[in-house]
Ligand SMILES: Cc1cc2nc3c(=O)[nH]c(=O)nc-3n(C[C@H](O)[C@H](O)[C@H](O)COP(=O)(O)OP(=O)(O)OC[C@H]3O[C@@H](n4cnc5c(N)ncnc54)[C@H](O)[C@@H]3O)c2cc1C
């Protein structure tokens with residue numbers, strides 16, 4: 051972009067949002083070069099901070115007129131490069147639109163702006179006995195806008211469902227700058243469920259500016275069990291054994307030894323360092339019958355070979371166990387300068403097989419892996435640890451990642467449980483979708499985003515040949531070839 | 539050492555060590571960019587801009603050290619806006635040693651861009667002259683007291699003259715507490731014997747500014763320690779610990795002052811060095827790292843660090859010795875950053891307050907958020923400091939407490955000024971003052 055054009059655009063953007071709400075200095079753009087997945091980076095030309103729907107609409111209209119690609123950004127905790135800008139484009143940060151506009155306890159809903167931090171909603175309604183159920187492990191930082199874009203899940207997805215199950219309606223700025231309402235304030239909207247279509251569209255259908263979400267009454271009772279295993283396969287067996295007994299835990303998380311050690315270094319949460327794996331199992335609901343549910347879980351774990359099974363004795367211990375689980379990704383900083391997390395989904399019964407394969411694949415590439423994941427859903431998170439300073443290591447990470455995705459697809463699973471496709475998995479889409487499937491999705495995208503300026507380069511594979519992404523051979527990612535991102 | 543660190547070393551060639559102004563910033567490599575710290579950073583929370591977040595600043599520091607970016611105006615601005623409150627360290631699962639990184643960055647800034655004239659003059663007066671010369675400081679205090687009680691202050695404040703002062707100096711003027719009379723500023727006796735059965739011998743850091751402005755707090759600290767069976771010694775040759783220098787980027791003088799402090803306290807032969815100012819305590823606990831490359835001092839510093847204790851931390855090891863008189867009051871507790879984040883002391887002060895009969899302690903929202911004082915931050919960044927102070931006073935007033943108890947003079951000045959500006963009569967007290975009242979002091 052020429053200096054002159056940049057000046058003009060900057061002035062125009064400032065006319066919309068005011069001074070102090072447009073960034074264009076190289077050092078300032080630098081910190082917006084990636085999200086939580088640092089493997090991919092790209093620099094925008096501007097970062098803009100709207101404060102209202104009108105601001106967003108005016109910015110998008112300007113982008114549409116000037117043919118500038120644009121992308122919404124929440125907290126930037128995404129793990130698939132979803133909010134990375136395209137060259138010459140705009141990042142529209144929603145962090146200054148973070149108000150709670152309305153809380154309607156009688157109808158159990160809240161209307162919020164997209165930049166609101168997920169956990170802050172639960173804090174706000176907590177004193178009245180309510181909470182917002184979707185709880186990604188990043189909930190202390192990520193935004194509700196980012197959550198709806200990625201249809202985020204969390205440990206409690208097992209019982210309460212993903213974000214889509216908790217969104218009633220949305221005000222969105224469409225990619226041409228028009229403002230529309232999708233869905234509303236009730237659970238069963240008339241006509242097409244367009245709110246449902248928007249949720250999970252990863253910022254490619256427009257920008258959400260108001261979100262109507264459900265808030266739930268806190269369960270009467272909660273019990274959390276930590277089951278400790280000396281063999282990973284025993285832990286995997288226990289996951290299936292619990293479900294086979296007809297129990298529906300609110301959450302069932304697995305955490306392996308490497309991760310336990312990192313987490314214990316971080317906060318000393320009470321996971322035994324010498325365990326091969328641990329399961330964190332939570333049941334909630336009515337107080338009546340809680341004790342017997344707990345007993346059956348303990349029995350199932352013991353039968354599968356658990357070395358130790360105990361319930362958190364109080365709320366403080368329970369919170370600490372969860373703090374450990376939710377800090378797991380960040381704790382990898384203690385054992386490695388970087389990691390790439392995979393997000394495969396597999397049938398629960400294939401857990402032992404797939405975990406073995408994952409470990410073998412990563413080992414073959416001379417790398418290490420930490421596993422911490424939503425075991426009850428079969429939503430794996432192998433975290434491949436690497437050092438970006440070592441030449442060639444990033445390429446090996448990508449190759450190992452592709453192989454793992456293949457394994458997930460082969461056992462009848464999928465390549466993303468909750469982190470979105472973004473840039474990272476765009477080329478893996480053909481692993482699970484036929485060309486006809488993808489074509490249908492493209493047509494849906496074009497209905498919302500005909501100009502293609504809204505978050506381009508994401509979700510869809512850029513070349514047909516990507517089906518051939520070899521398990522071992524590394525080749526530059528499609529987005530690198532397009533110059534959308536650089537590898538360092 | 540993390541369990542896999544050794545394994546790591548075998549994986550490939552070590553990259554070039556990252557440094558700024560000769561200080562290691564290798565810690566940047568621990569940041570995995572997860573963003574879990576974002577919403578806990580006061581400046582990010584106010585501005586929503588990632589350059590003003592821990593993760594953004596770490597990336598800036600890393601990029602500076604790698605030579606990817608230069609120390610431009612905007613980089614300086616974003617790094618200077620950091621409060622050094624270290625809230626990010628408390629939440630960071632990766633254990634990024636953020637405090638060290640920002641201190642190195644500030645040293646580099648001071649080296650490359652010694653700052654504007656006003657700031658330089660201010661720094662010189664503060665760091666160079668006053669802090670290293672306690673007697674000059676008390677002379678200044680005496681003249682300030684004249685200024686304050688003579689009615690001259692009212693005149694100056696009313697005259698609009700202050701508007702002519704550069705923003706930072708005007709803010710400083712507003713912050714100034716009433717200077718205590720000479721009797722309260724007088725030095726403490728060198729030794730105060732323990733009452734009752736003697737538990738240990740402790741040396742008290744009386745601080746450079748502390749003794750002058752908050753002499754009463756030092757007296758209260760000594761009195762409470764004495765009541766609890768501690769013999770208190772006050773090394774007479776102690777000076778400034780160097781915390782303000784280190785936080786302000788003046789690394790060289792920070793080293794000198796650290797050595798002098800160790801010299802002064804080693805002679806006291808005490809079981810512990812007790813500190814009642816958060817920034818000093820946190821900084822002194824970091825001497826081992828600061829002096830690790832100084833052969834004459836490295837091992838002495840390591841030993842010294844083990845003896846440094848915040849006053850709440852030290853007292854809370856044992857139940858308070860009775861008898862305790864009731865202090866019938868409702869208070870709330872504000873966590874000073876360098877106590878709660880810098881020294882990880884959270885439960886101790888609350889445990890102490892809970893032992894005082896008649897005292898009701900109510901929770902303060904965001905009690906561990908910076909009040910904007912942050913050393914000299916309120917002078918160098920008055921706007922952001924003002925926003926954070928506003929946030930703090932709003933929360934304080936919402937509690938309905940009669941007083942805010944805290945554990946650091948900087949916070950006391952700042953919060954008291956914020957409350958005064960809102961016309962509130964809520965008082966701000968050092969925890970030792972409240973404890974001393976329970977002993978009839
Ligand atoms: C430590 C850690 C743990 C995590 N745990 C989980 C987990 O348990 N479950 C899970 O699902 N994810 C998890 N994630 C991934 C991530 O936190 C989620 O994807 C989250 O929803 C992203 O929110 P964000 O605000 O950071 O969005 P960003 O990363 O800023 O953006 C994500 C996507 O949303 C789009 N977007 C943002 N705002 C809007 C808007 N207003 N309108 C339209 N599109 C928008 C962006 O364009 C982008 O495509 C984790 C991440 C980390 C770092």
Ligand code: SF4
Nearest residue numbers: 569570572573575630
């Ligand atoms: S929490 Fe720690 S590792 Fe995560 S982004 Fe912040 S500083 Fe980096």
Ligand code: SF4
Nearest residue numbers: 579620621623624626
């Ligand atoms: S020290 Fe405080 S202000 Fe600075 S980055 Fe950390 S949390 Fe933010």
